[in-house]
Amino acid sequence: MINENLAHYSNLFIALALVAYAFAFFAYCGEWAFGSRSRIGAKAAAVGRSGQARTAAAAAPEDAVASVGASGVSVLTRTVQEGEEPTVAGGSLRAEIVGRFAVMATFIGFLLHASGVLCRGLAAQRVPWANMYEFSCAAALAMAFAYLVLLVTGRKARWLGLPVSFIVLLTLGLAYTVLYTDAEELVPALHSYWLYIHVTAAVLSTGAFGVATIATVLYLVKAAAEDGRLPRLGGVLERVPSSGALDRTAYRVIAFIFPLWTFAVIAGAIWAQKAWGRYWGWDPKETWSFIVWVIYAAYLHARATHGWKGRAAAWIALAAFVCVMFNYFGVNTLLTGKHSYAGL
Amino acid sequence: MTEQQTDKRAEGDAPDAQGAPAGDVGGEFAEAGRLSTAPRPDTAVAVPRLGTRELLRWMWRQLTSMRIALTLLFLLSVAAIPGSLLPQREIDPSKVLQFFGAHKTWAPILDRLQLFDVFESVWFGAIYVLLFVSLVGCILPRSVAHYLAMRGTPPAAPRNLKRLPVHASFRTGAPAEQALAAAGKRLKHRRFRTAAGTDTGGAWVAAEKGYLRETGNLVFHLALLGILVAVAIGHFFGFKGARLVTEGTGFCDTVAGYDSLTKGQAVSDADLPPFCIRLDKFTASYQESGDQIGQPRTFDAYATYQASPSSPQQKVDVRVNEPITVNGTNIFLEGHGYAPVVTVKDGEGKVVYDGPVTFLGIDANFTSNGAIKVPDAKPKGLGFQGYLLPTALIMPGSMPASVFPAAQNPVLILTAYAGNLNMDSGESQSVYTLDTSRMTRLDVKNKKDAASGNALMLAVGQSATLPNGLGSITFDGVKQWAQFNIAYDPGQPIALGSAAFAVLGLVGSLGIRRRRIWVRVSETGDGARLVEVAGLARTEGATPTAEVTQAAEALAADLGVVPDEHEQQGKSTPRTGASA
Numbered sequence: 001m002i003n004e005n006l007a008h009y010s011n012l013f014i015a016l017a018l019v020a021y022a023f024a025f026f027a028y029c030g031e032w033a034f035g036s037r038s039r040i041g042a043k044a045a046a047v048g049r050s051g052q053a054r055t056a057a058a059a060a061p062e063d064a065v066a067s068v069g070a071s072g073v074s075v076l077t078r079t080v081q082e083g084e085e086p087t088v089a090g091g092s093l094r095a096e097i098v099g100r101f102a103v104m105a106t107f108i109g110f111l112l113h114a115s116g117v118l119c120r121g122l123a124a125q126r127v128p129w130a131n132m133y134e135f136s137c138a139a140a141l142a143m144a145f146a147y148l149v150l151l152v153t154g155r156k157a158r159w160l161g162l163p164v165s166f167i168v169l170l171t172l173g174l175a176y177t178v179l180y181t182d183a184e185e186l187v188p189a190l191h192s193y194w195l196y197i198h199v200t201a202a203v204l205s206t207g208a209f210g211v212a213t214i215a216t217v218l219y220l221v222k223a224a225a226e227d228g229r230l231p232r233l234g235g236v237l238e239r240v241p242s243s244g245a246l247d248r249t250a251y252r253v254i255a256f257i258f259p260l261w262t263f264a265v266i267a268g269a270i271w272a273q274k275a276w277g278r279y280w281g282w283d284p285k286e287t288w289s290f291i292v293w294v295i296y297a298a299y300l301h302a303r304a305t306h307g308w309k310g311r312a313a314a315w316i317a318l319a320a321f322v323c324v325m326f327n328y329f330g331v332n333t334l335l336t337g338k339h340s341y342a343g344l
Numbered sequence: 345m346t347e348q349q350t351d352k353r354a355e356g357d358a359p360d361a362q363g364a365p366a367g368d369v370g371g372e373f374a375e376a377g378r379l380s381t382a383p384r385p386d387t388a389v390a391v392p393r394l395g396t397r398e399l400l401r402w403m404w405r406q407l408t409s410m411r412i413a414l415t416l417l418f419l420l421s422v423a424a425i426p427g428s429l430l431p432q433r434e435i436d437p438s439k440v441l442q443f444f445g446a447h448k449t450w451a452p453i454l455d456r457l458q459l460f461d462v463f464e465s466v467w468f469g470a471i472y473v474l475l476f477v478s479l480v481g482c483i484l485p486r487s488v489a490h491y492l493a494m495r496g497t498p499p500a501a502p503r504n505l506k507r508l509p510v511h512a513s514f515r516t517g518a519p520a521e522q523a524l525a526a527a528g529k530r531l532k533h534r535r536f537r538t539a540a541g542t543d544t545g546g547a548w549v550a551a552e553k554g555y556l557r558e559t560g561n562l563v564f565h566l567a568l569l570g571i572l573v574a575v576a577i578g579h580f581f582g583f584k585g586a587r588l589v590t591e592g593t594g595f596c597d598t599v600a601g602y603d604s605l606t607k608g609q610a611v612s613d614a615d616l617p618p619f620c621i622r623l624d625k626f627t628a629s630y631q632e633s634g635d636q637i638g639q640p641r642t643f644d645a646y647a648t649y650q651a652s653p654s655s656p657q658q659k660v661d662v663r664v665n666e667p668i669t670v671n672g673t674n675i676f677l678e679g680h681g682y683a684p685v686v687t688v689k690d691g692e693g694k695v696v697y698d699g700p701v702t703f704l705g706i707d708a709n710f711t712s713n714g715a716i717k718v719p720d721a722k723p724k725g726l727g728f729q730g731y732l733l734p735t736a737l738i739m740p741g742s743m744p745a746s747v748f749p750a751a752q753n754p755v756l757i758l759t760a761y762a763g764n765l766n767m768d769s770g771e772s773q774s775v776y777t778l779d780t781s782r783m784t785r786l787d788v789k790n791k792k793d794a795a796s797g798n799a800l801m802l803a804v805g806q807s808a809t810l811p812n813g814l815g816s817i818t819f820d821g822v823k824q825w826a827q828f829n830i831a832y833d834p835g836q837p838i839a840l841g842s843a844a845f846a847v848l849g850l851v852g853s854l855g856i857r858r859r860r861i862w863v864r865v866s867e868t869g870d871g872a873r874l875v876e877v878a879g880l881a882r883t884e885g886a887t888p889t890a891e892v893t894q895a896a897e898a899l900a901a902d903l904g905v906v907p908d909e910h911e912q913q914g915k916s917t918p919r920t921g922a923s924a
């Protein structure tokens with residue numbers, strides 16, 4: 001039985017989350033606007049640049065960063081450490097304060113958002129991701145979660161805040177206005193505990209791929225700026241981490257989540273075996289999940305292939321995410337297959 | 345390890361600034377420690393002078409290169425796209441026929457390109473066969489190399505440790521042996537594999553960790569082969585079939601019992617398990633209110649089955665996601681629909697048809713489409729074609745429509761024909777459509793309701809008399825049918841096992857960092873010794889900065905630090921050009 005009260009609260013929480021995310025988004029905008037160029041930013045950019053243009057033998061000692069600790073050990077590193085990457089706020093106190101407010105608003109938005117999703121699940125007594133409205137809410141939640149995890153684990157990831165809050169706002173807004181459908185019970189096709197396993201993995205992966213995509217796009221922009229091709233944006237981009245760091249973030253997120261996506265596809269196959277009697281049947285959803293998987297595999301290969309590192313690999317990652325999006329919106333709305341369920 | 349080897353390595357081993365894999369360096373360095381992220385250096389594509397053997401060798405090298413693997417992966421994903429955009433015979437043959445009807449010129453061309461059978465096509469097959477050949481050619485040598493690397497020792501320390509991405513050093517008064525022993529002990533304790541040696545520059549300890557990464561990578565790729573094998577086994581030794589059963593009827597697992605059956609080459613008719621199943625009752629429930637009205641909520645096919653003619657009868661409830669298993673063969677509930685029950689009398693007053701006729705649902709409210717064929721009626725064969733509306737909404741001035749999927753107010757709307765049904769023309773006919781080419785349409789004008797046009801409109805219990813004394817038809821009620829899929833796939837456990845290994849392998853391959861640390865102790869000339877600790881990532885972003893720094897600090901604390909009198913001019917003055 002559906003608990004109408006809880007369903008109502010769920011909608012309320014989602015609406016409030018939208019408001020909080022909107023605050024966060026404007027605050028991040030403020031942080032970018034008020035921020036200033038920072039000295040470390042220039043340094044990291046320089047190291048990033050030399051990292052870009054590197055050839056194997058070009059590890060010039062000039063790029064090294066040295067320090068002598070109290071222990072009498074002197075340390076020489078050629079990698080830019082996390083702490084040395086520039087921040088969006090630069091050195092500006094005002095920007096820093098606004099930035100912290102933005103993070104707080106994101107966090108509050110996340111809590112409201114999570115409550116909304118939770119109430120929806122409790123209202124319908126099932127996992128709250130069984131139709132497109134719910135998938136969208138959950139994927140946006142996964143994205144906000146991935147971002148907050150990066151922050152909480154001590155990564156300097158606030159530069160992700162602006163694009164993440166924007167996309168979360170967009171996804172959630174779209175879900176709330178266009179895709180909304182009442183909380184109801186499941187269609188028989190979804191009556192299976194594999195819904196919990198398979199769809200949870202898929203939703204988490206989608207959110208994380210989204211974060212990786214933001215890093216990839218920023219990487220391409222920043223790399224172009226480092227090559228001097230975007231003189232107008234130079235000032236703003238000084239405060240984004242070096243292209244090397246962006247590239248690494250994108251790779252790390254993809255490398256971390258790719259096994260989960262692989263698992264999601266496999267769990268889907270196991271479910272298909274149980275539901276339809278075959279584990280693979282080239283249904284459009286299966287086909288596009290396979291395409292996404294293969295392109296991300298190509299990305300991982302590209303990064304290990306001489307001449308494909310960097311920009312070429314980044315474009316592959318973008319192509320992969322386009323396929324993720326098509327697999328979600330395109331396959332659900334344009335193509336018919338076994339994966340068409342309640343309220344899309 | 346000999347001195348000569350060591351020197352050579354020191355030259356080749358020039359790490360890059362980002363601590364990214366040094367694989368690009370290639371050359372002699374590639375031999376001993378080929379590692380996970382170090383792709384085989386793709387030598388420039390230069391076709392050698394033709395000799396068949398050289399050519400084959402060259403082609404093989406190209407095929408097993410990372411670049412080709414990358415290209416083939418791409419091709420595979422692109423090749424899969426038309427399979428999702430165009431209707432596929434394997435999935436829905438009727439859609440393909442529809443497509444042929446709608447695109448008279450294009451369909452045959454696309455068909456010649458096998459675009460309606462993408463996943464069985466020659467070109468799709470060619471891509472994945474090439475990919476897997478490439479995979480074998482890539483993975484087998486790597487497995488051997490990795491096996492040897494696991495049994496060997498980490499490579500000797502490069503001559504100039506300062507060129508590595510992270511380097512920590514201090515001066516100590518402790519003897520070299522003590523420093524080396526302490527370093528070796530610490531690294532071993534941290535589960536590094538270590539080796540020690542001396543060269544002209546002093547003595548060193550080499551350490552490496554994270555071999556499981558490459559193991560994981562190999563397991564993953566081998567598991568992909570396992571999946572391929574499993575699919576092939578399923579193809580040869582498995583079968584799948586479908587059968588539509590109306591309430592009150594059943595079928596047995598014989599070739600004749602199926603509506604459709606696909607068997608692997610290695611399956612004979614006698615291999616089909618001898619079970620029988622009867623559908624006693626089918627129930628469905630639907631959402632009754634809200635914005636998801638009409639969405640299905642439960643399906644239950646209550647059935648009775650016998651595993652073999654001699655075994656006892658068992659009652660089961662087959663549901664979506666809950667198949668029943670009979671000796672390894674699975675029976676799934678795949679679809680459902682309505683079968684109106686009708687009685688047809690011919691012109692002589694004889695009952696020529698009495699029973700359910702399966703109709704196919706065509707929309708969310710289960711408007712169903714079908715045909716009733718009575719070829720043996722006298723004086724003329726009779727046929728009816730039309731729709732069943734499970735919950736009919738009939739309003740003057742608009743088309744009758746079904747507004748809910750459950751059978752709450754079923755109405756049959758039929759166009760009647762008389763004549764030759766063409767059923768023995770030799771061509772197979774769909775049971776859902778009538779061949780009216782040799783029949784005439786009967787004028788059954790229904791005065792009561794203009795909306796029904798020239799069609800019969802019957803509620804349950806109603807009858808209609810056909811014109812010209814051709815007979816009558818009565819709509820007695822509605823039964824439901826269920827479609828069962830029967831599938832047997834012996835490759836499935838292998839696929840599952842391989843998939844599990846693939847995920848585990850991936851986690852290891854992407855999650856484990858592989859790195860090397862070297863410790864070198866050299867005489868400074870003023871009675872102290874310089875201890876250098878340096879590290880190199882063997883995989884993306886694995887530069888062991890913290891490990892190297894901590895190791896150096898721990899060793900410094902252990903051994904004691906001697907300050908350098910020449911600090912100011914000495915080598916330890918950091919050069920920090922980038923921050924200036």
Ligand code: HEM
Binds near residue numbers: 304381475478561850
């Ligand atoms: C069947 C298609 C293939 C798929 C789906 C696939 C997938 C993957 C994936 C997901 C990785 C990432 C794991 C990692 O980075 O450690 C990887 C790595 C790798 N693959 Fe493949 N692969 C395929 C075929 C091949 C082929 C044909 C080759 C040989 C040319 C190959 C060589 C490698 C190598 C050398 C790595 C290690 C790269 C690294 O460590 O970063 N793969 N593969």
